[in-house]
Amino acid sequence: MVSREVVLLGLVLGVLLGVAIIYTYTPATDFSVLNTGPSGLSRIASMYRPLIALGTSYLAGVEPGNYAYLIIRSGGVGAGEVKAVAEFLARGGVVVASGTPEFLNSLMKQLSVGVEVGEAVVYDSIRNYGSRFYPVGYSPTCNSTVVAYLPRYVASYGGAEVVAYSSEFSYADLDGDGYMDLGEPEGRFPLALVAEVGGGRLFVVTSPHVFVNSLLEPNLGFVNCILSGRGLVVDQYEVARDPLQYVRLAVHAGGASEYYVVALVAVAGLVAYGALREW
């Protein structure tokens, strides 16, 4: 009987420990609402209390007039996902898209928006937020500054309107060597654009770091402006590939409080232990 008790106690403690690890685990994944580090979205999550979408299919149940959908991705998107976004836009929603050129170009192409984002990065040695990797731009539409991190160079933007652009001192590093070379363009470059798609508005932000914890404060005016009083839905499809984060995000998306879940598991564990010990 003693050995069985050891096994039971071990199992219960293991479960509790597992739950504790899941809820004390602070991920370093970029653009995760659980990441409290510089590249996370925990600040935007605590300020706007967003809905968490683990895929674009979540948009089907969201009221487009009341919400803006923030989607930051690194890879290309499939036709099914784009269809859900297009439907959301058609119903008058606001979509804020950012991420890698691969993702943005894939989305723009499938939505038939004439914006093409290049791999080249825009630097600014004069108007910056500490170093040239953080160009400080201006949005005349929102009358606010925009601080970006390694924003991408917009090769063409037919049909879209520039919402924010970098300063006259910025330049585009076309060859990707990290430095200015002969023939590389200087001047103002788009940092954010907007296009009318269906009945909705699609914002394209060339640097996803505009929304991260370390840069949210200087960008708050701009973020408020593009959200224009709507609630926020944050896409966490790529973040949820991490199983630990998936569990927490799924709980969050389901509307349950994390503390409630921890308490519930703890009580269940103790009850189970008591019951098994009697048995």
Place this chain on the structure above:
Amino acid sequence: MRYLLPVVLAVIILTSLLAKPVEGAEPVDCSNLLAILEKVLESVVSGAPNRELVRAVASATVPGDLGVRHREAYGELLKYLNYLERVSGGNLSSREARELAAELSILGGELGSSVGGYADSLARCSHDPALASTISIRVKQLLDELVGVQIPSLIQLLVQQASRGLLEVGLDRGRYRAGETAELVVRPLREGLEVVQAYIALWPTLTKVVDVTLVRRGSEYVGLFEVPNLSTLSRYYSPSVPTAAALAAVVELLNASEGSTYRGYALFSVEFGRPGVVVEAPATLYLGDVLEVVVRSDGYYRARVGLEGVHAVNATLLPGANTFRFNTSVLNLTYGTHLIVVEAEPTAVTVGAAVTKPVVVLPRVPRVEVRVPTFIVTADGCATVEVVSREAPQTGLRALIYVGGAVRGSYYLNGSLRVGVLLSYLPVASVEVSVRVLAEVPGYEPYISRWVVVCVNPVTSIAVGIASVVATTLLYGREREFTVLVLSLGRRRLTSTARALRSAVLEFTYRVSSRVAELYYGTLRRLRLPMPEPCETLREHFSKLTLGRGLSEMLRRLMLLAERDLYSKYRQDYGEALRVAEEVLRSGK
């Protein structure tokens, strides 16, 4: 629950390990700052300076020593713009105009050195030598225009303002070349003023260089003089003569009725010829290549051509193209930017000049991309390492993969490589993986990529957990037996280790490799008998021994067993040998 805190701490440490390092270039882009300097100077020299633009650039954050130079240079430019505003604002008294002229004279020198020095620093650290070279030339032209022409003109304007109402001193031009003839005109604006003396002086020190004779022509005085040449002025400039000098024609007039003397000035600049030397060289080269430097010259100059601080040769430059070749494999060159320097010595008509051109010496490394995951959850303890060649598929590229400093594999690349590498079977491990890509042709440096991979193995984690639970369950209340078991295993292990060691010593010393022979040798040692020499057989050795009859017989049996165990293809019975050895030892007592 007492393990909760360490586990949480471990998770936090792992999380910090997972944080990606910020990748990218240096925070300062000298090429870009040089281009901005050119833009600012262009606006200042063009006469339509944008003060806000200059102020914005001046307040930019530039780290390090370069930042100090940046602030100094733009500070001087802002000071100049302030003076410009004061002059164009007008309403300056004679005294203010004189003071402002003096301040501007000083600023001219400081501006030239600080902005020029800053531009040189930027050119040196510039990533793109072609851009740096092009912009540096333009910056130098703009700076010469500003310091050599615009500031002296401004000073002249102020000087005229300072002597307003007494006399006008004028020259036919504002800029001359050395040795040219210039005309000086003095017009007294009041009656009773007589010219006492006129001379050419250095500005602003007013050190007299040469006298000018004036003759009266109607109401004015005129005089012709030869603009001082390089040999005359070189006495006053030490150690080197500038490419342009500010001089003043000074005229002293005496008011005979008042007995007071007045002084008027006319400022002009003298330009000296500069050697027309242009350096052409590749922007980058690999260490070991031959560096070909083409120096285009507009005349005959004695010069030193070479790489700054490394190697230089004396040469005579001829008009046209002069080619110099340096074999970088024999020079003590380091990787990075080096300056090609051509120092032309001064001649009778030109000042000396040093022309530089940066060249970046690169290590020749294979152009490959290495991809290693920084965090893996794996059941077999392996991670997939990818190496992709970024050039056309090269023959002779080899990738060596190290895990924790030990080589895990060596692979040849055929365009790309994708291989699974065993990292660790531990439940959680942080492992350093490094990939060295070697080109099997001479002149290449290895491409090295290092990664820290956090590896989580759920299978072994569960196994360890289960094993812990099973072990705890099994051993509960049986700790003593377990301790005895472990100790006996340890003792057995020690015994077998000692035996192995002894065998190794025997094999090394006597070239024997048999347990029975070992036993025979051990018996000889116990009986304190001489050991066989490596060159003699066991029989030869035995025949030399002097023993009692009984002992001799027993020992002979053991010797024969040992001999057969050594040389026969069948091993002898060790138990029998052991029994014989025990009998020998008993007989020997």
